[in-house]
Amino acid sequence: MWSRNAFTERLDLKWPILQAPMGWLSTPALASAVSNAGGLGGLGMWGFSAQDAERRIAGFRQQSAGSLNVNYPLWPEPKITADASEAMRTRLQAHYDAKGLGAVPKPEGAASEVGREHLAMLLRAKPQVVSFHFGLPQPEVMQAIKSAGIFIISSATTVAEARILEERGVDAIIAQGTEAGGHRGTFTGVDMSMQPGLFALLPQVVDAVSVPVIAAGGVADGRTVAAAFMLGASAVQLGTAFLRCEEANVLDAHRAALREANDACTIVTDVITGRPARYIRNKLTDDLIASGLEPVAFPAQLSLTAPLGMTGDRDLTALFAGQSAALAKDTTAAVLVESLAEATSRRLGAFARP
Ligand SMILES: Cc1cc2nc3c(=O)[nH]c(=O)nc-3n(C[C@H](O)[C@H](O)[C@H](O)COP(=O)(O)O)c2cc1C
Known part of the structure; x- marks a missing residue:
């Protein structure tokens, strides 16, 4: 079964489908609906104080007993x-x-980092996963999070970045193709015109590292999830498709633009x-x-x-928005997770038939 592997076992997921933590656009309602449907909900902590971050996690926990991914983008002053x-x-x-x-x-x-207050909060709240964008925090912070039994993920946009993340001790790596919506996760200053697309990046990252690889960038329906698994992914992470869910905190103007998006916009x-x-x-x-x-x-x-x-x-x-925005629909998070799982099973099942 495509949906069962070491990654889903470790995080107790029914489906290897991650909702990208997208700063303030990701809400406790969105993340909890995803986790309740068997995927992994994510809460972005871009710009949130430790107190507000803890409140967001509590909001999630009121609505779900499932696994949670808490995300920190990192940058200097x-x-x-x-x-x-x-x-x-x-x-x-x-x-x-x-x-x-x-x-x-x-x-x-201001700078964004996992400072003392955020770290203490994470060790109290113990989300199942802490993920980072734009690299990793200092080794002491990594060690403290790991020692609490929390699973660590970060994004790579090239094979070289994936190797660095593995050496620094992450438990899984997101291969972020250039199709992706939002910020490039690069932390080595990869030129934006040179970043590979997911079809090229994913199998090369899978070959280069021994930790599970999560595919991100342009994944938006059963066909694209199935393709990611064919290319060696252990899970997928979708951002843009979840922006179309009613639980996401997306401005009306942004929603209208997503509805009219095409492949080249x-x-x-x-x-x-x-x-x-x-x-x-x-x-x-x-x-x-x-x-x-x-x-x-x-x-x-x-x-x-x-x-x-x-x-x-x-x-x-x-x-x-990412390049596959037009593949997504206005929906709810539960329907999106369930339909992705069903369509992927159908698509991969078609290949298994004699
Ligand atoms: C609106 C938006 C905000 C995002 N914010 C974050 C973030 O705060 N942290 C992060 O790790 N990734 C963030 N991402 C990137 C996603 O993790 C992921 O790489 C991307 O959405 C995958 O491509 P897709 O949009 O085609 O699904 C964001 C993506 C979008 C669309």
């Missing part, structure tokens, strides 16, 4: 320069003026947050790319672009 800030603020002012938003604010942003750019991520193209991405300006250091650039998204204008909103 942004080095904001006056030159980049002023040029970017001037460029964005026209968009702010058109929406009556006043003066573009001064950019701000997305672009990878660093102009929205300061770090490369994949979005549905719109006026904001086009204008900032055309400006030729360097974005302000990640994630401070987001403090300048985010207020535009709050106006509800789709042309000015950060429309995170």
Whole structure:
């Protein structure tokens, strides 16, 4: 049975289907519905204090007794320069003026790390999985999490990154193909134009490491899940498809854009947050790319672009999406997990028949 392996046994999953933890877009309602349906729900902790993170985990636990993946993106304090800030603020002012938003604010942003309070909270709450994006925390933090019996995952965008993660002691690796929505997980500065697609990356990562490999990027229906298993995956992680679920915290403008997405409507750019991520193209991405300006250091650039998204204008909103957005449907998380499992079983079953 395709759905039973060392990874599903270790985490007590009925289905090797992970809902990507997507910062504030992932909610306790979404993660608990996924885990209750037999997959692995994830809560992103981008920008959350330890207290709020603990509240989110408690929200999940009120609704599910299943396994939970708690996710931390990691980055250093942004080095904001006056030159980049002023040029970017001037460029964005026209968009702010058109929406009556006043003066573009001064950019701000802080480091994201698993500090003392977050670590103490994790050791108390003991989620089954802690995952990271953009690398791994310091060895002491890794050791403390591992000693608590928590399973550790992180994303790789190349074989070289997968090898580094394995050497540093992760329990499983996400192979993130360039099709993926959201930020590239690279932590070695891989050029965004050189990142491999999942079809090339996945089997090469599977060959290079001995831990289970989770496929991410463009996986969105039974055919793509089945293909990932054919290529050696032990599980799949879907982000964009879960954005279409009613439990996700997604702005109306973003939902409308996802509904109309096609195969060639997305672009990878660093102009929205300061770090490369994949979005549905719109006026904001086009204008900032055309400006030729360097974005302000990640994630401070987001403090300048985010207020535009709050106006509800789709042309000015950060429309995170992967290349398979059009394969997904408006649905609920339970229906999505169940239909993925059923369609994958059917698809793989067709190959098993004599
Ligand atoms: C809106 C959005 C936000 C994301 N935020 C995170 C995050 O905070 N942490 C993380 O590890 N991955 C994050 N990802 C990336 C996913 O883990 C995953 O690699 C990606 O969604 C897979 O590609 P797909 O979108 O085609 O399914 C995000 C993806 C999306 C679409």
